[in-house]
Amino acid sequence: MSGKKILMITGDFTEDYETMVPFQALQAVGxxxxxVCPDKKAGDTVATAIHDFEGDQTYTEKPGHRxxxxxxxxSTDPADYDALLIPGGRAPEYLRLNEQVQSMVRHFFETDKPVAAICHGAQILAAANVLKDRKCSAYPACQPEVELAGGRFAGIDVDQAVTxxxxxxxxxxxxxxxxxxxxFKLLDR
Known part of the structure; x- marks a missing residue:
């Protein structure tokens, strides 16, 4: 696997694990x-939140790391990147309203570059109008948004993924x- 250049679009109250784990894991393999985050520059931070599943009707939320x-x-140009990563959490709720974020996301679909989105990241995909006839998993509460955007919601187990x-x-x-x-398989194609 040769090293690829991956764009991660994130923001305040992104889910801690869904941001830090892929950020580090992808770098660990080269x-x-x-x-990046709208209205922020290198060296700035975003707040993260830790979402957990503790038997309540929805996830719980605790403060995470910076x-x-x-x-x-x-200065981000999506054409400079080989792939896109969109973490979940609460950040997608407001990031999806940013027209430049939507345009960046559409670039990766128009050019058939690999895209990985998790949890509430599907909210950004729906807003960018890239889910028509696509199978997409997300946090179950995002099912209506996936379907309203023309996607086919994949109701899979919480520890599974779908391509x-x-x-x-x-x-x-x-x-x-x-x-x-x-x-990783998409990045290696």
Missing amino acids: HTVHA FALNADFA DGNLVTAPAWPAHPAWLSQF
């Missing part, structure tokens, strides 16, 4: 990952082994 961005959003063409998605961080394994 890829370059640039983490995650340091390593690239400037304003449809250039897109690999998963419900939440317990799927990291399956999700990252499938993303």
Whole structure:
């Protein structure tokens, strides 16, 4: 596997594990990952949140770490990247409203480059209008958004992932082994 250049779009209250684990894992195997956030530059940080499954009707949320961005959003050109990574958490809820984020996401689908999204990351995919006729997993509460965007929601176990063409998605961080394994395969094609 030769090292690829991967763009990670993240923001405040991104899910801690869904941001830090792939960021580090992808670098550990030789890829370059640039983490960006609208209106922030390299060296700025975003707040993270730890979402857990503790028997309640939905996930619980606890404060996470500060995650340091390593690239400037304003100068980011998606054409410079081989793949896209979208973590979940609460960040996608507001990031999806950013037209430049939507445009960047569409670039990766128009050019058939690998895209990995997890949990609430599907909210950004839906807003970018790239899910039509695509199988997409996400946190179960995002099912209506996936379907309203024309996607086919994959209601898989929380530790599983699904690949449809250039897109690999998963419900939440317990799927990291399956999700990252499938993303690695897309990166190696």
